[in-house]
Amino acid sequence: MTLLVDGDARSLVANELDRSLFVEAGAGTGKTTALVGRIVRLVATGRVREASGLVAITFTEAAAAELRDRIREALEAAAAGDLPRSERQRCATAVRRIDDASITTLHGFAQRILAEYPLEAGLPPGFEVEEGIAAELADEARWAQLRDSLLSDPDLEADLEVGLALGLTLHQLHDVTRLLHDRWDRLRGPSPTLAAPAPLDPTVPLAEVEAAVAIALGRTDIDPDDKLMRAVAGEAARWATGLREAVETGDHQGVARLLAAAPLTGWKGGSARVWGDDDKARVRAHMEAGISAAVAMVATARRAVLERLLPRLVADTLAAADARRRVGRLHFHDLLVLARDLLWADDPTVRRMLAARIDVVLVDEFQDTDPLQIEVVAALAGVDTTVLPARWEEVRLAPGRVVVVGDPKQSIYGFRGADITLWAKARDVFDPVDIVSLTQNFRTVPRILDWVNATFADLLAGRDDVQPGYVALGAHRQHIGPDLPVVVVGGPADGVRAPEVRALEASELSRVVAAMKAGALPVDDPGAPGGTRAVRFDDVAVLVPSRTPIGALERALDAADIPYRIESRSLVWATDAVRELLAVLRAVEDPADAVAVVAALRSPGFGCSDDDLASWR
Ligand SMILES: Nc1ncnc2c1ncn2[C@@H]1O[C@H](COP(=O)(O)OP(=O)(O)OP(=O)(O)O)[C@@H](O)[C@H]1O
Ligand SMILES: [Mg+2]
Numbered sequence: 001m002t003l004l005v006d007g008d009a010r011s012l013v014a015n016e017l018d019r020s021l022f023v024e025a026g027a028g029t030g031k032t033t034a035l036v037g038r039i040v041r042l043v044a045t046g047r048v049r050e051a052s053g054l055v056a057i058t059f060t061e062a063a064a065a066e067l068r069d070r071i072r073e074a075l076e077a078a079a080a081g082d083l084p085r086s087e088r089q090r091c092a093t094a095v096r097r098i099d100d101a102s103i104t105t106l107h108g109f110a111q112r113i114l115a116e117y118p119l120e121a122g123l124p125p126g127f128e129v130e131e132g133i134a135a136e137l138a139d140e141a142r143w144a145q146l147r148d149s150l151l152s153d154p155d156l157e158a159d160l161e162v163g164l165a166l167g168l169t170l171h172q173l174h175d176v177t178r179l180l181h182d183r184w185d186r187l188r189g190p191s192p193t194l195a196a197p198a199p200l201d202p203t204v205p206l207a208e209v210e211a212a213v214a215i216a217l218g219r220t221d222i223d224p225d226d227k228l229m230r231a232v233a234g235e236a237a238r239w240a241t242g243l244r245e246a247v248e249t250g251d252h253q254g255v256a257r258l259l260a261a262a263p264l265t266g267w268k269g270g271s272a273r274v275w276g277d278d279d280k281a282r283v284r285a286h287m288e289a290g291i292s293a294a295v296a297m298v299a300t301a302r303r304a305v306l307e308r309l310l311p312r313l314v315a316d317t318l319a320a321a322d323a324r325r326r327v328g329r330l331h332f333h334d335l336l337v338l339a340r341d342l343l344w345a346d347d348p349t350v351r352r353m354l355a356a357r358i359d360v361v362l363v364d365e366f367q368d369t370d371p372l373q374i375e376v377v378a379a380l381a382g383v384d385t386t387v388l389p390a391r392w393e394e395v396r397l398a399p400g401r402v403v404v405v406g407d408p409k410q411s412i413y414g415f416r417g418a419d420i421t422l423w424a425k426a427r428d429v430f431d432p433v434d435i436v437s438l439t440q441n442f443r444t445v446p447r448i449l450d451w452v453n454a455t456f457a458d459l460l461a462g463r464d465d466v467q468p469g470y471v472a473l474g475a476h477r478q479h480i481g482p483d484l485p486v487v488v489v490g491g492p493a494d495g496v497r498a499p500e501v502r503a504l505e506a507s508e509l510s511r512v513v514a515a516m517k518a519g520a521l522p523v524d525d526p527g528a529p530g531g532t533r534a535v536r537f538d539d540v541a542v543l544v545p546s547r548t549p550i551g552a553l554e555r556a557l558d559a560a561d562i563p564y565r566i567e568s569r570s571l572v573w574a575t576d577a578v579r580e581l582l583a584v585l586r587a588v589e590d591p592a593d594a595v596a597v598v599a600a601l602r603s604p605g606f607g608c609s610d611d612d613l614a615s616w617r
Helices: 007-015 031-044 061-079 085-096 106-116 132-151 154-165 170-182 203-218 227-248 252-260 277-327 332-343 349-357 371-379 420-428 446-459 498-518 550-559 569-574 576-589 594-602 610-616
Strands: 021-025 054-058 102-105 360-363 402-406 435-438 522-524 532-534
Touching (some): 007 435, 021 031, 031 054, 054 061, 061 085, 102 106, 132 170, 227 252, 277 332, 498 550
Parallel strands (some): 021 402, 054 360
Antiparallel strands (some): 522 532
């Protein structure tokens, strides 16, 4: 047996059951295995008194199901192994009572806590969780009500009219309400009252553009078809006339609409030979000053309108969350917020009852935790659960009660508030001697790890607050078979069209797979005599970043008679075809949604080029 280079760290995780640990380690270093091993020891030694005292958390339903299986199998093996009789018995009992343990996602754990103490959480017993379509329908209904109430509110009428004239769409407002809904816990607290936005005063842009127009109109010697002449004496002049009229008639919406539609381009070129250096520069300077003033004004005004609307959106979001709690129809995020509120309540009753029953909390994939989730764990992790500190960062961990393992490089939930500064803060809660790192990789052969180490040391340079530095992984597995290097297929291909590149890549790939099979490349297989066997097609995985290359790949694999199976069919919703179709539908439904209209026009359905779009705009 090979000695593990990080063996000390591993034995700490397995055996030091009275220490709370923070385990930081790269991919395939056996983090989950180590966690499962520790759980077996915790159960066998009786530190986990009943299965219900075990809380093991991970971040997706799929990972939780796998973790449940791994824990059950490991406990079964321990119950049938050569441990002392009392330890085997404890493991066997835990297997029978495994459903009492919380081996689940944090949302699942939160739901369990709320189901145990509904009244204390302000919920009706038997509350339900609305997911998927039901939650979406509830959101649609709420939005329809809010939209109608905004549109019929005389206080907001003027702001909304200006906002819509400035290009704000109801779709965008709906998107804002969704964002608020997903983070409603952060909206609590006093909301600022904001003054009505100042009316738009287009004096400066108007004067500047009119000055440019006057210079152009004075140059009767220039061909009216000259490009700069058309842009200034034509388009800009019409814009300025319209804007002046709107100002004089007090048409605020017209002012807003025109400011948002200021001529952004067309006047930037112009021939010095035709215009003379002086006039060309003056026209350009006036246009530049006028248009940039208009653009800045529009940005400020859009912001002001949003800020005016925001308190209403926030109040509605909070009222909706409160209504969901009262009637007991919770959304996913509500579970975490309500569990956190319950656990951090001034009244310690529930917290103490839970802490008295729960012996350990272990968290896998800790890099994906967000602040709310950390608070749920931290409330149960301290030496003193009667009085909590002001912030989770100040919790003093009870010995052996918490183990978290994760790989900051594998964080996939950055958008949800999980980030590297949070990782560092959580690590600081642990005693430095309890921060453990595993570097020995069990999944991959040395040749590949060497390549990964060399490549990622450059790509993942550590930067505070942005990303962790790369930590080189050591290979535990031995190399077997011919010394196959990592092959990089493709490379810069100027002048070759993307579909051809894809076809080339696909045929090269199927050639490599066929060659591996024909050459009977040996692979590790603990079940095979001697521990190795010849490669089979089902040993090969092809990972693709999107569905785009899949068509070419299917054709190439079919041509080479290689059997295959395509996973993740659900990705179909993310395909270009579906995205484009949705953009077209969205544009048809709301032609004022400029983003959707441009996306639709660029799609193969309409096939507009960038030039077409520039001249259309
Ligand atoms: N101590 C060990 N000795 C031998 N093999 C191990 C050891 N620990 C883990 N392995 C094997 O290495 C592989 C990866 O293990 P595991 O899933 O625990 O890693 P991980 O660090 O949790 O991976 P990920 O980063 O994907 O979460 C598995 O096949 C596992 O059986
Ligand atoms: Mg793992």
